[in-house]
Amino acid sequence: MIGGATGSRRRAGVLVPLFSCWSTRGWGIGEFGDLPSLADWMRGAGLCTLQLLPLNEMALGQQSPYSALSAMALDPIFITVPAVAEFAAMGGEDSLDAALGGMVAHVRARPVVDYWAVRTLKDRALRQCFGRFLDTEWVRDTPRALELRTFLRDQGWWLDDYALFRAARHAANGQDWRTWPDLIRRRAPDSLARLRRESGLEILYRQYLQWIAHTQWGEARRRAQGVRVFGDFPFVGAGDSADTWAMQQLFSFDGTVGAPPDAFSKEGQNWKLPVYQWDALRAQQYGWFQHRARRMADLFDGFRVDHVVGLFRTWVFPLDGRLPYFTPADEPTQLAQGQAVLQVIQQAGAEVIAEDLGTVPDFVRTALSALAMPGYKVLRWERRWLEAGRPFIPPASFPPLSLATSGTHDTETLVEWWGALEPSDRAEVLKACPPRREHAAAPDIGQPFVPQVRDRILESLYASGSNLLVIPLQDVFGWTDRINVPAIVDDKNWTWKLPWPVDDFANHPDARERQQTLMQWAQHYRRA
Numbered sequence: 001m002i003g004g005a006t007g008s009r010r011r012a013g014v015l016v017p018l019f020s021c022w023s024t025r026g027w028g029i030g031e032f033g034d035l036p037s038l039a040d041w042m043r044g045a046g047l048c049t050l051q052l053l054p055l056n057e058m059a060l061g062q063q064s065p066y067s068a069l070s071a072m073a074l075d076p077i078f079i080t081v082p083a084v085a086e087f088a089a090m091g092g093e094d095s096l097d098a099a100l101g102g103m104v105a106h107v108r109a110r111p112v113v114d115y116w117a118v119r120t121l122k123d124r125a126l127r128q129c130f131g132r133f134l135d136t137e138w139v140r141d142t143p144r145a146l147e148l149r150t151f152l153r154d155q156g157w158w159l160d161d162y163a164l165f166r167a168a169r170h171a172a173n174g175q176d177w178r179t180w181p182d183l184i185r186r187r188a189p190d191s192l193a194r195l196r197r198e199s200g201l202e203i204l205y206r207q208y209l210q211w212i213a214h215t216q217w218g219e220a221r222r223r224a225q226g227v228r229v230f231g232d233f234p235f236v237g238a239g240d241s242a243d244t245w246a247m248q249q250l251f252s253f254d255g256t257v258g259a260p261p262d263a264f265s266k267e268g269q270n271w272k273l274p275v276y277q278w279d280a281l282r283a284q285q286y287g288w289f290q291h292r293a294r295r296m297a298d299l300f301d302g303f304r305v306d307h308v309v310g311l312f313r314t315w316v317f318p319l320d321g322r323l324p325y326f327t328p329a330d331e332p333t334q335l336a337q338g339q340a341v342l343q344v345i346q347q348a349g350a351e352v353i354a355e356d357l358g359t360v361p362d363f364v365r366t367a368l369s370a371l372a373m374p375g376y377k378v379l380r381w382e383r384r385w386l387e388a389g390r391p392f393i394p395p396a397s398f399p400p401l402s403l404a405t406s407g408t409h410d411t412e413t414l415v416e417w418w419g420a421l422e423p424s425d426r427a428e429v430l431k432a433c434p435p436r437r438e439h440a441a442a443p444d445i446g447q448p449f450v451p452q453v454r455d456r457i458l459e460s461l462y463a464s465g466s467n468l469l470v471i472p473l474q475d476v477f478g479w480t481d482r483i484n485v486p487a488i489v490d491d492k493n494w495t496w497k498l499p500w501p502v503d504d505f506a507n508h509p510d511a512r513e514r515q516q517t518l519m520q521w522a523q524h525y526r527r528a
Contacts, residue, residue, distance in 0.1 A: 028107025
């Protein structure tokens with residue numbers, strides 16, 4: 001599909017996590033119901049692509065969307081509770097007791113996302129909704145109950161194992177499945193049958209949450225018409241997940257996955273994630289990736305494949321102290337494997353973008369080109385590294401089959417990056433991003449980041465040769481807030497909230513000015 005009319009058309013979009021896009025009516029976090037408000041502003045700015053981070057369910061206490069309990073399940077933390085029919089029938093927010101009402105006020109007032117409080121609050125409220133659903137819909141077999149039964153039938157191919165895992169994890173007080181009693185851990189049939197009997201309501205509760213999330217997400221996408229919503233396809237899920245428990249034969253726990261040493265990390269990066277059993281995956285014709293891609297294509301118009309080089313060769317840190325190594329070990333096998341996996345992913349029918357950053361061998365990018373799959377062109381890293389002065393490559397020379405951007409969810413913002421550059425590097429940036437207007441005054445490279453510099457860089461990216469342009473929302477405005485600082489686990493990462501609620505964007509002069517400027521650029525550079 002990427003080589004077709006959609007993929008070859010020049011477009012512009014933004015990258016922003018859903019959790020950041022809070023609204024005045026929300027409960028402390030960006031929610032499914034907030035997507036249309038963001039889409040309204042985007043349409044007025046000529047932006048037709050929205051890149052989100054993963055929306056998969058995380059465990060209580062987790063903040064990183066790349067540490068999910070499931071590669072398939074949407075996170076109930078994004079449910080807009082006031083829009084749930086049962087909640088409205090109970091009286092809405094006016095029906096909340098003092099404790100829950102106080103929690104709503106607390107999470108709304110927080111300047112950042114308080115994951116523990118939001119998740120705890122929503123679970124308590126949604127369990128009340130589920131109780132009402134059982135009493136008024138399920139036992140009476142109403143049309144609304146039939147809608148859930150239809151969802152269970154249609155989504156059972158992934159939902160059954162997920163809900164069983166969540167029920168077992170609930171019974172184990174949230175403990176990692178690798179510490180569960182032996183028979184449940186090994187999925188002994190008799191023990192699983194007993195679990196289904198004894199935890200039937202908890203299983204149904206987890207299925208109910210996914211039904212609500214699925215319904216709200218579908219409605220949000222419908223109301224965001226005109227904006228293509230892209231998801232994120234993580235390389236591998238967490239070791240403690242429904243997927244690894246249900247398909248233990250496809251994973252190895254004798255090592256962990258990461259990235260090899262490069263210019264930014266002398267020791268490499270150890271992500272503490274499980275290792276794929278590539279031989280087992282190959283034997284089943286990469287069916288696991290087929291299932292994941294099918295689910296992503298159901299949820300999104302397209303998606304970004306995270307760490308695409310890992311599909312060709314995975315960097316493994318053995319737990320027994322041996323030196324890290326690549327698997328597969330030889331290039332022909334790596335090439336054949338990566339091509340096969342990506343072809344399976346493409347067959348789902350969604351538009352696919354490859355995150356090909358880091359240490360990536362030439363044969364990987366050759367394979368991506370053959371598959372008509374665009375990779376990334378991040379301005380700060382697009383340099384002629386072996387030439388004197390290491391000049392930046394002008395965005396105008398980026399190939400059409402690529403995604404141009406100023407940064408990613410892991411990088412420092414454009415403001416911070418510029419501030420850390422030497423004057424000579426700043427001069428090289430401006431040389432690669434010439435003024436797009438006659439008689440434009442040259443910025444003073446000795447001064448801090450100013451709107452003139454911001455817009456000169458952004459407009460050059462709009463003028464780039466890349467068909468697809470996706471800019472982090474912070475860089476659109478010139479904000480300093482980061483989404484994530486890699487290799488750090490703290491209370492700040494993944495908690496950033498927009499400075500204004502998305503349902504009030506139109507009332508902020510900066511948002512209106514940016515909207516008008518981006519629309520002008522989109523029209524001038526044929527991205528509208």
